Amino acid sequence: MIKLDAKIPEGSIEKKWENRKFENKLVNPANRRKYKVIVVGTGLAGASAAASLAEQGYHVQAFCFHESPRRAHSIAAQGGINAAKNYQNDGDSVYRLFYDTARGQPGQQLLLGAYSALERQAGLKTLEISYRHEMLDLVVVDGRARGIVARNLETGELTTHAADAVLLATGGYGNVFYLSTNAKYSNATAAWRAHKRGALFANPCFTQIHPTCIPVSGDYQSKLTLMSESLRNDGRVWVPKNKGDKRPPAQIPEDERDYYLERIYPAFGNLVPRDVASRAAKYQCDQGRGVGPSGLAVYLDFKDAIKRVGHDVIASRYGNLFQMYDKITGDNPYETPMRIYPAVHYTMGGLWVDYNLMSTIPGLFVTGEANFSDHGANRLGASALMQGLADGYFVAPYCIANYLGGEKLKPVKTSDDSFKASVNEVQSGVDRLLKINGKQTVDEFHRKLGHIMWDKCGMARNEAGLKQAIGEIRQLREQFWQDVKVPGSGADVNQELEKAGRVADFIELGELMCIDALERRESCGGHFREEMQTSDGEAQRDDDKYAYVAAWEYAGAGKPEALHKEPLAFDNIHLAQRSYK
Amino acid sequence: MSETLNLKLKVWRQKNARDEGKLVDYTLEGVSTHASFLEMLDVLNEKLIKQGDEPVAFDHDCREGICGSCGVMINGAAHGAQLGTATCQLHMRHFKDGDTIVVEPFRARAFPVVKDLMVNRTAFDRIIAAGGFISVNTGSAPEANNLPVGRETAEAAFDSAACIGCGACVAACKNASAMLFVGAKVSHLAHLPQGQPERFRRVTAMVAQMDSEKFGSCTNTGACEAACPKEIKLTNIAQLNRELLRASLCR
Ligand SMILES: Cc1cc2nc3c(=O)[nH]c(=O)nc-3n(C[C@H](O)[C@H](O)[C@H](O)COP(=O)(O)OP(=O)(O)OC[C@H]3O[C@@H](n4cnc5c(N)ncnc54)[C@H](O)[C@@H]3O)c2cc1C
Numbered sequence: 167m168i169k170l171d172a173k174i175p176e177g178s179i180e181k182k183w184e185n186r187k188f189e190n191k192l193v194n195p196a197n198r199r200k201y202k203v204i205v206v207g208t209g210l211a212g213a214s215a216a217a218s219l220a221e222q223g224y225h226v227q228a229f230c231f232h233e234s235p236r237r238a239h240s241i242a243a244q245g246g247i248n249a250a251k252n253y254q255n256d257g258d259s260v261y262r263l264f265y266d267t268a269r270g271q272p273g274q275q276l277l278l279g280a281y282s283a284l285e286r287q288a289g290l291k292t293l294e295i296s297y298r299h300e301m302l303d304l305v306v307v308d309g310r311a312r313g314i315v316a317r318n319l320e321t322g323e324l325t326t327h328a329a330d331a332v333l334l335a336t337g338g339y340g341n342v343f344y345l346s347t348n349a350k351y352s353n354a355t356a357a358w359r360a361h362k363r364g365a366l367f368a369n370p371c372f373t374q375i376h377p378t379c380i381p382v383s384g385d386y387q388s389k390l391t392l393m394s395e396s397l398r399n400d401g402r403v404w405v406p407k408n409k410g411d412k413r414p415p416a417q418i419p420e421d422e423r424d425y426y427l428e429r430i431y432p433a434f435g436n437l438v439p440r441d442v443a444s445r446a447a448k449y450q451c452d453q454g455r456g457v458g459p460s461g462l463a464v465y466l467d468f469k470d471a472i473k474r475v476g477h478d479v480i481a482s483r484y485g486n487l488f489q490m491y492d493k494i495t496g497d498n499p500y501e502t503p504m505r506i507y508p509a510v511h512y513t514m515g516g517l518w519v520d521y522n523l524m525s526t527i528p529g530l531f532v533t534g535e536a537n538f539s540d541h542g543a544n545r546l547g548a549s550a551l552m553q554g555l556a557d558g559y560f561v562a563p564y565c566i567a568n569y570l571g572g573e574k575l576k577p578v579k580t581s582d583d584s585f586k587a588s589v590n591e592v593q594s595g596v597d598r599l600l601k602i603n604g605k606q607t608v609d610e611f612h613r614k615l616g617h618i619m620w621d622k623c624g625m626a627r628n629e630a631g632l633k634q635a636i637g638e639i640r641q642l643r644e645q646f647w648q649d650v651k652v653p654g655s656g657a658d659v660n661q662e663l664e665k666a667g668r669v670a671d672f673i674e675l676g677e678l679m680c681i682d683a684l685e686r687r688e689s690c691g692g693h694f695r696e697e698m699q700t701s702d703g704e705a706q707r708d709d710d711k712y713a714y715v716a717a718w719e720y721a722g723a724g725k726p727e728a729l730h731k732e733p734l735a736f737d738n739i740h741l742a743q744r745s746y747k
Numbered sequence: 748m749s750e751t752l753n754l755k756l757k758v759w760r761q762k763n764a765r766d767e768g769k770l771v772d773y774t775l776e777g778v779s780t781h782a783s784f785l786e787m788l789d790v791l792n793e794k795l796i797k798q799g800d801e802p803v804a805f806d807h808d809c810r811e812g813i814c815g816s817c818g819v820m821i822n823g824a825a826h827g828a829q830l831g832t833a834t835c836q837l838h839m840r841h842f843k844d845g846d847t848i849v850v851e852p853f854r855a856r857a858f859p860v861v862k863d864l865m866v867n868r869t870a871f872d873r874i875i876a877a878g879g880f881i882s883v884n885t886g887s888a889p890e891a892n893n894l895p896v897g898r899e900t901a902e903a904a905f906d907s908a909a910c911i912g913c914g915a916c917v918a919a920c921k922n923a924s925a926m927l928f929v930g931a932k933v934s935h936l937a938h939l940p941q942g943q944p945e946r947f948r949r950v951t952a953m954v955a956q957m958d959s960e961k962f963g964s965c966t967n968t969g970a971c972e973a974a975c976p977k978e979i980k981l982t983n984i985a986q987l988n989r990e991l992l993r994a995s996l997c998r
């Protein structure tokens with residue numbers, strides 16, 4: 167029976183990290199080279215951790231499915247980063263993270279910084295990077311994470327790698343929904359396979375739906391593009407007052423427009439939090455006031471801001487974004503309002519970890535978007551980059567050192583039985599996918615899953631819908647294993663095979679997300695249960711019953727997962743019901 | 748403008764690095780003008796899979812012009828004819844009904860074809876590993892506030908830092924030179940105070956690595972600048988040459 171122990175250090179919140187570092191066991195620098203750490207994922211979280219561990223002298227092997235670490239999803243972060251998270255570095259001075267976000271695309275510069283630190287270590291040969299390698303299993307020996315099985319995506323070869331600790335930094339699972347703002351290849355496979363090996367998955371239903379994305383334009387749509395939140399500083403959101411008004415926006419007079427956020431939330435106006443803005447847009451479209459060809463969009467209008475501060479000021483603030491919008495839609499936002507609609511953006515849930523970033527499998531650490539920590543039910547803008555960096559550069563290296571310094575690990579080899587068993591399992595999974603030779607493409611299944619998730623486990627959820635979704639997903643999974651078509655062989659580059667494995671895992675994770683959402687009969691952050699709202703339609707929490715982290719334990723194929731509850735204790739803040747009116 | 752297009756495609760098919768490869772003809776009907784170029788290839792691939800053929804392999808990920816994964820030759824132009832646009836940001840509204848579109852991989856000796864339109868650009872990583880960094884350990888970087896950078900210098904550094912490492916500059920160049928990519932990285936760091944201590948060692952090491960990766964030499968044709976989706980300027984190559992000269996004088 168798993169017992170969740172968050173291992174939070176003693177003391178007041180400012181002292182906790184210092185206290186933890188004081189207690190931590192250290193590894194003698196001369197011995198560090200003997201310890202091997204596998205880092206899977208070289209986005210912001212993984213690249214920063216891998217570079218730091220290598221600098222400290224550990225033997226590091228980093229993996230990414232990309233052709234280069236510089237291509238990770240982290241590169242696309244647009245909005246910004248929150249400064250100053252006071253982790254002390256090596257005991258000398260408080261290191262403050264400070265970045266100039268004025269030019270936008272901080273994700274690019276932060277990832278390029280971590281990438282060059284990583285390449286520097288690669289050049290110094292303290293670290294090895296395995297490109298185009300996809301982790302397909304975690305190898306657990308005597309209850310501890312001791313290695314991985316990866317597939318070389320260029321040759322199809324399955325390779326095994328042993329280590330003293332494994333760090334997953336494999337990103338979030340927003341692509342369960344098929345359409346999201348995540349990069350196309352972002353996926354949950356590494357986290358999901360670790361889950362199946364014993365790592366608990368926490369709060370899977372907590373997804374963040376971002377209000378300002380470019381709407382879907384057709385069936386061929388492959389992903390959605392985020393228009394940075396900062397646009398809401400100057401843009402005004404509106405829809406026509408009359409249902410089904412198809413006139414071009416310029417022909418709709420002022421008094422026939424409903425600036426609904428300003429009307430409903432006079433105190434916050436267009437700047438209400440993401441989930442509130444997203445739900446309000448959905449509500450307007452459900453009422454038939456949506457705009458654009460699909461009716462699934464609202465306007466974000468800069469006319470007044472341009473009048474107030476001038477074209478040039480707006481261009482200096484948002485020029486890049488306006489250009490990106492123009493490229494995608496062919497419309498010029500200086501002249502006509504943008505059309506926006508909510509889209510899946512970030513997943514707060516992930517593998518459960520304690521204060522030391524360790525999962526429920528000893529020796530398996532998880533950082534970045536892949537873990538569940540730091541953001542509760544609703545991440546604030548700009549905090550994901552901060553989390554990735556602080557954990558990668560500062561926290562993870564300490565915690566892993568503490569683990570290695572405190573355990574007597576017996577040596578393992580990739581020729582051991584547990585590695586062989588893992589490889590066999592992965593190989594038979596690959597063979598099975600190639601053999602089905604059905605009629606539907608992987609993307610067709612993925613789109614179907616996405617529809618179910620978006621309709622029933624998206625911005626608003628209810629009991630009947632979730633129960634229906636669970637049934638539909640189970641059916642979809644059966645069909646998938648009977649009717650998916652994966653052409654080609656496993657001994658070569660095979661992008662359909664890669665996708666098929668990921669979609670198979672998304673289907674299973676999607677079911678767990680719905681089960682988690684069904685179980686949580688309260689509205690909370692990004693999770694809005696329609697049955698649980700105040701008389702004026704706001705989210706209603708139930709702290710007596712649900713002030714816990716829901717951590718799910720895999721119980722074997724076809725068996726219901728077991729729910730473990732980690733109670734939430736709030737020492738420094740009071741829980742309050744939100745109000746933005 | 749018509750909302751959908753019927754297209755003739757000539758796509759490079761090559762099983763693996765050893766295979767010779769050839770252009771194969773396909774027709775595609777009813778492509779939405781709002782689809783992106785990569786979405787058009789997705790539609791082609793769905794059709795091929797349904798017919799029992801293998802889909803066309805190509806690299807991509809962010810699909811918003813920032814990760815540098817995508818990149819193909821479109822009618823002979825790296826990332827297509829649209830200026831300042833990566834392949835993933837190119838939309839089909841820039842094509843006409845009935846067009847023939849030739850799609851080929853980025854070609855260079857240093858970028859071997861992996862499969863179809865997919866090439867291996869890890870030579871760029873090895874150039875960065877040779878010197879494209881600042882030798883300060885993570886977590887011990889100096890307080891950013893203590894290193895003031897003037898606005899113009901910061902702007903220039905940022906312009907160079909916008910490079911996404913896509914390799915279009917190499918593919919567009921008749922000599923397959925990597926000078927624009929290397930110039931962008933060298934200029935970026937040369938503009939910043941943090942980049943000063945290793946300034947000359949860096950440029951020497953990066954250029955040596957570039958030469959050993961089988962990239963060609965620069966004859967100033969400017970084809971790279973025209974193909975670059977991030978509009979990295981030729982002045983970066985001028986700066987690279989200046990840095991190299993100064994490094995050789997300081998030795
Ligand atoms: C459009 C957009 C804008 C955003 N803007 C902001 C912002 O302004 N501020 C903010 O704080 N946050 C922002 N976010 C969120 C933030 O960007 C992400 O949460 C963060 O970058 C995740 O970083 P990561 O390192 O955890 O994962 P990722 O960057 O997703 O990296 C995952 C890595 O894991 C590797 N990988 C995954 N699976 C495997 C496997 N099985 N085998 C091998 N390798 C694997 C990949 O190759 C990759 O290297 C934004 C997100 C989006 C989508």
Ligand code: SF4
Nearest residue numbers: 910911913914916975
């Ligand atoms: S310089 Fe331009 S074309 Fe060359 S790699 Fe960088 S972004 Fe691509």
Ligand code: FES
Nearest residue numbers: 808810815817835
């Ligand atoms: S797919 Fe990322 S730049 Fe084109």
